[in-house]
Amino acid sequence: MLKKILAILAMLYAMSAFAAVDVNKASAADLDSVKGIGPAMSAKIIEERKKGSFKDWNDLVSRVKGIGETSAAKLSEAGLTVNGAAYPGAPAKAEAKPAKTDTKAAAADDKKAKVDKKAKEEAKAPAAEEKKAKAEAKQAKASAAAPAANATKK
Known part of the structure; x- marks a missing residue:
């Protein structure tokens, strides 16, 4: 359920990221x-816009210091238009970046996967040690039996 909610939020974020922000119509928050x-930059833009709308990008560049x-x-690539x-x-503006919640969720999933992998490895360790001990015991038994077999051949 949580994943569905995060997916919906990510889609809404992506859709809002594609919306262009026009410098002549946008609020300070926009x-x-x-x-x-x-x-600070949005305040400068709004202050200059009070003197008159920006005609084009050259007008914006010449009137707004900074x-x-x-x-x-870069601002145009980020979605600003005049x-x-x-x-x-x-x-042209590229795809929207993934929502931070998606990034956090992915990081949490990665961390959980690492913990799960480590737990599996730790669970396998005793079995591997037991198998190794059995192999060593078998080899020791075979080594002990070999001199006895050689002695019976003579």
């Missing part, structure tokens, strides 16, 4: 949700 924009061509490309347009030359 801007903060874009990777690479923090509260956003250059490199960061504009009037619905991505930064020219920036790669």
